[in-house]
Amino acid sequence: MPAKVEDNQRRGWIVPVGGAEDKDSDPVILRRFVEISGDADARIAVIPTASRLDDTGARYERIFRELGAADARSLEYKRRTDVDHPEWLEYLRNATGVFLTGGNQLRISTILGGTHVARAIRTANANGVSIGGTSAGAAILSEHMIAFGDSGATPRAGKVSLAPGFGLTNRIVIDQHFRQRDRIGRLLAALAYNPFAIGVGLDEDTAAFIDGDDRLEVMGSGAITIIDASKLEHSSMGTANDGDCVCMTGIILHILNGGARYDLHARVATPPPGTLD
Amino acid sequence: MPAKVEDNQRRGWIVPVGGAEDKDSDPVILRRFVEISGDADARIAVIPTASRLDDTGARYERIFRELGAADARSLEYKRRTDVDHPEWLEYLRNATGVFLTGGNQLRISTILGGTHVARAIRTANANGVSIGGTSAGAAILSEHMIAFGDSGATPRAGKVSLAPGFGLTNRIVIDQHFRQRDRIGRLLAALAYNPFAIGVGLDEDTAAFIDGDDRLEVMGSGAITIIDASKLEHSSMGTANDGDCVCMTGIILHILNGGARYDLHARVATPPPGTLD
Numbered sequence: 112m113p114a115k116v117e118d119n120q121r122r123g124w125i126v127p128v129g130g131a132e133d134k135d136s137d138p139v140i141l142r143r144f145v146e147i148s149g150d151a152d153a154r155i156a157v158i159p160t161a162s163r164l165d166d167t168g169a170r171y172e173r174i175f176r177e178l179g180a181a182d183a184r185s186l187e188y189k190r191r192t193d194v195d196h197p198e199w200l201e202y203l204r205n206a207t208g209v210f211l212t213g214g215n216q217l218r219i220s221t222i223l224g225g226t227h228v229a230r231a232i233r234t235a236n237a238n239g240v241s242i243g244g245t246s247a248g249a250a251i252l253s254e255h256m257i258a259f260g261d262s263g264a265t266p267r268a269g270k271v272s273l274a275p276g277f278g279l280t281n282r283i284v285i286d287q288h289f290r291q292r293d294r295i296g297r298l299l300a301a302l303a304y305n306p307f308a309i310g311v312g313l314d315e316d317t318a319a320f321i322d323g324d325d326r327l328e329v330m331g332s333g334a335i336t337i338i339d340a341s342k343l344e345h346s347s348m349g350t351a352n353d354g355d356c357v358c359m360t361g362i363i364l365h366i367l368n369g370g371a372r373y374d375l376h377a378r379v380a381t382p383p384p385g386t387l388d
Numbered sequence: 389m390p391a392k393v394e395d396n397q398r399r400g401w402i403v404p405v406g407g408a409e410d411k412d413s414d415p416v417i418l419r420r421f422v423e424i425s426g427d428a429d430a431r432i433a434v435i436p437t438a439s440r441l442d443d444t445g446a447r448y449e450r451i452f453r454e455l456g457a458a459d460a461r462s463l464e465y466k467r468r469t470d471v472d473h474p475e476w477l478e479y480l481r482n483a484t485g486v487f488l489t490g491g492n493q494l495r496i497s498t499i500l501g502g503t504h505v506a507r508a509i510r511t512a513n514a515n516g517v518s519i520g521g522t523s524a525g526a527a528i529l530s531e532h533m534i535a536f537g538d539s540g541a542t543p544r545a546g547k548v549s550l551a552p553g554f555g556l557t558n559r560i561v562i563d564q565h566f567r568q569r570d571r572i573g574r575l576l577a578a579l580a581y582n583p584f585a586i587g588v589g590l591d592e593d594t595a596a597f598i599d600g601d602d603r604l605e606v607m608g609s610g611a612i613t614i615i616d617a618s619k620l621e622h623s624s625m626g627t628a629n630d631g632d633c634v635c636m637t638g639i640i641l642h643i644l645n646g647g648a649r650y651d652l653h654a655r656v657a658t659p660p661p662g663t664l665d
Contacts (some may be wrong), residue, residue: 199428266611266643295572299643315418334543334633338641345659347645352523356591356611360657361642364615366543366576368633380637382622 113254113279114230114237122323124241124319125279127249129287129313129333130213134174140318140331143179147320148208148241153180160188160222160318161214161247171212180208194226203231208241211248217258219251220274229277236279254281255308260297266359268351271297273304282325282375283311289336290314302340303348303357304344309375310338317369325375329367339363339378390531391507391514398600400659401518402556405524406564406590406610407490411451417595417608422455424597425485425518430457433483437465437499438491438524448489471503480508485518486600488525494535496528497551506554513556513608520595523564531558532585537574545628545635545637548574550581559652560588566613567591579617580625580634586652587615594646606644613641616655 112255115346116122124147145153155175159168166184175183186199193199204206209232211219231374236242242252250256261267273284286298289312297311311319314333321327329335340346344361351357367373369384393399409417421428429618432452436445440491445462447541452460463476482485486509488496500506513519519529527533533553538544550561563575566589575587588596591610598604606612617623621638628634644650 163562290573296567334635344657347659356645358642358645359610359641359643359657360648360659362643364636364639364641366634366636366639368635371637380621382624382635382637 126243128245130246131315211244213246216247254278266300269353312336326385403520405522407523408592421505488521492526531555544575545641546630583617
């Protein structure tokens with residue numbers, strides 16, 4: 112469950128990005144992330160835990176500063192013992208935005224899961240702080256995270272593995288590099304287990320900006336595939352053998368490009384402004 | 389438009405196969421094709437026009453005979469002048485089943501389009517003869533054929549090209565090698581042009597057996613992805629620039645495995661028998 116939002120607070124933005132977002136020529140996604148994190152007053156904590164590279168965090172520090180943030184700092188959590196670093200935790204608790212880099216989401220969950228770093232991120236979001244992440248950093252944001260799975264258009268039993276994420280929201284299951292790595296089958300399979308959540312498949316260079324009322328807006332050069340299984344008539348996931356295709360009927364699909372919106376409570380899609388005839 | 393079915397006739401089966409169907413160990417799809425083509429009395433005309441290989445037709449001749457057909461013969465239409473071959477046309481007109489091999493669907497449409505071979509196939513189907521095809525041979529069966537297109541999960545403007553097929557049915561647009569070649573985006577794009585048709589995405593080794601009343605049954609080891617855009621709320625295909633993702637909201641999706649059915653008139657999916665609780 113997401114951390115409790117106090118009565119006088121509004122939950123902060125949740126911003127999953129599909130990976131490979133533009134960082135140079137026209138970084139609209141990262142620029143907007145700075146804006147919703149306080150703009151010129153933004154202090155952004157970068158968490159490069161997913162990445163095995165040494166310079167991932169420093170790169171985002173530089174980008175966020177160039178985009179006008181007051182400060183940005185990479186907190187180099189690389190093993191579980193790092194979570195006791197007092198200065199990093201202090202920075203995290205005072206941040207106005209937190210951004211998780213790409214890499215492997217299981218590195219984030221195994222290194223930070225159950226620590227006060229994860230708790231600090233959950234509390235921050237409940238108190239209005241923007242939490243974003245790209246690729247693996249997007250996957251970790253929701254309660255049910257796709258850890259790994261086979262690519263392909265067909266959902267197959269046993270071919271997607273879920274793990275607990277940070278749990279900032281339990282409304283969605285996120286998948287990333289969506290078009291680029293052919294992942295609709297594994298996202299469908301993830302929803303076939305339990306269709307209460309909404310599947311959000313993010314193309315590269317594409318982000319979902321989800322406000323405190325769970326209204327999602329699409330930004331970037333790709334599309335977001337929304338899979339709404341709430342009207343599911345049948346799923347064979349309960350009886351399918353390992354590797355079998357899963358039979359699913361009655362799924363609702365929306366393909367949303369930049370400017371389109373989706374209300375995660377009402378389950379209503381709205382095209383970009385000006386495109387309705 | 390499909391050829392007119394006379395009052396005392398019932399249209400024959402239409403059997404698109406997703407390619408790479410099992411031909412050796414347990415060829416359930418090809419065996420059933422023989423059964424619905426007259427079984428021990430079946431005379432199957434094989435049309436290898438899509439293929440550039442010399443032995444494609446002969447291979448299917450052998451398989452259909454081994455599966456119990458009374459006769460099978462490959463009609464080697466390889467250029468437009470071949471369509472005047474009187475003996476082949478005679479065989480085709482007396483066939484109880486016609487099977488088109490894989491290859492390139494544009495070879496079939498450019499070599500046979502508008503000829504009396506194409507007309508003979510349309511008339512045969514209207515008179516009750518089973519017409520099947522695999523891969524390119526599946527694509528050609530419907531009125532609107534996907535000629536080629538980019539792979540990927542996102543529908544993009546200009547990234548799929550349609551061409552006229554044999555037109556045995558105009559209810560569906562067929563795509564094949566569906567899971568294996570990541571084609572949901574191009575099938576969505578094809579439907580975005582005009583959502584009247586139903587998208588039928590066939591995995592490899594998977595077939596749609598469509599009876600004379602347009603009831604489809606799934607057979608084989610993969611799945612069929614049905615895309616029903618009749619409830620489409622919005623498509624930006626009319627205004628999108630080349631390469632843009634197409635925004636589409638309100639698509640209905642069904643993933644159907646072996647034994648599942650779909651009624652192409654009522655647009656109702658039914659799971660395999662015995663799987664409903």
